[in-house]
Amino acid sequence: MCFSPDVDVLAGLVIGAVGIDAVRHVGTAAERPLAALPLVFAVHQLVEAGVWWGLEGKDAAAVGHAAEWVYLAIAFGVLPILVPVAVGALEPVAHRRRTGAFVALGTFVAVMLMYAVVRGPIEATIRGHYIAYDVDLWHGGALTVLYVLATCGALLVSDHVHVRAWGVVNLAAVLVLAWVNQAGLISLWCVWAAITSVAIAAHLRYAPPRSGGGRVSSGRSESSPRA
Template sequence: MCFSAEADLIAGVVVGGVGIDALRHVRHKREMALAALPVTFGAHQAIEALTWWGLDGRVPAVLGEAAMWVYLVIAFLLPAVVPVAVMLVERDPKRRRMTAPFIALGLAVTAALLVGLFTGPVTAEVGGRYIAYDVSLTYGGQIVALYVAATCIPMLLSSRRSIVVFGVLNLAAVTVLAWLMATGVISLWCAWAAVTSIVIVIHLRTAENRGPTVRTANGG
């Protein structure tokens, strides 16, 4: 994924369409934040297509730069949104309590990222088969690690199998990407998250979402 503007655009249209289907299957208000993730990821990929075209000179530079900023803002808001979305659909009280600290962590990570975004130099350039974004961050490596924790660990704590699968897929992907091509993590991981967010749609469409909560050994 994310090999070109066209790949981003196709992913955006497909995932966005699937995301609309996810919203159609919302049965409770508490599911809305989770259901909105696929359509958000779809829009995110379409926005990056504009960034590609701006860098390639196929659209005005000002439009490409605006797309870059919107793309990064959405990416940086995810640590604050994902833990909340996961906790809202969690019915096991013990698991909800375990997820709560990651909401605070996500808010802190988002705040740090937005400060870096709006106070430091921000650049984007084509890095082969992805866009390499560079945001000036103090303790950047640590913030990225906390970003991964805030977005992935709450899903791993879920009693919902589909959500756990989504978390495992994304944790595995970001680990591999960070090892192979650190400069492409933002672009490539977001593309992967967009595609794998189809798992969320499956969760909303299946009986699992209506079934009983998985209980812990002590009944919590």
């Protein structure tokens, strides 16, 4: 996936359909941030198709540049906040302080990354079958580590065993993608976004509700993770 504009469009439409199914099966207000994730992933992929077309000369340069900006705004400004918020919303009240720390960290990371995007310059180039995004980041390596910590950390400290397990898998997936191709990490992650979207939708569709409207698993309230 993410190997061409056509594949990005297909990925966006499929993930979007999964996201609509997830939203349709929201049982409580606390599940809404989680259900929103697949829709955000879908928009992200559709926007990247616009980046492809701009780089290939099929769209006006201004349109392609706007698509680059929106794509990075979602990756850098939205996801590091939305992911820990979605996980924390489903945690027992007594444990939300732990995930709250990752929301604060994600907010800090988002501000720093978006400052770099707004300040510029940003550049996107086609490298084979992926797009490489180049942003002039202040201490980019450290910000990358903090980004992964913010998005995976909330999963790893969750009160729910299956969420912590997904956090481990999620972290491993990020490390593998970075090892395979660090320059294309932002673009290639859509494979994992699709897998995660299906997992979220399956949880919201099939997890049995409890009397209070939440979800239960083996006698405990359940949440579903992100990538």
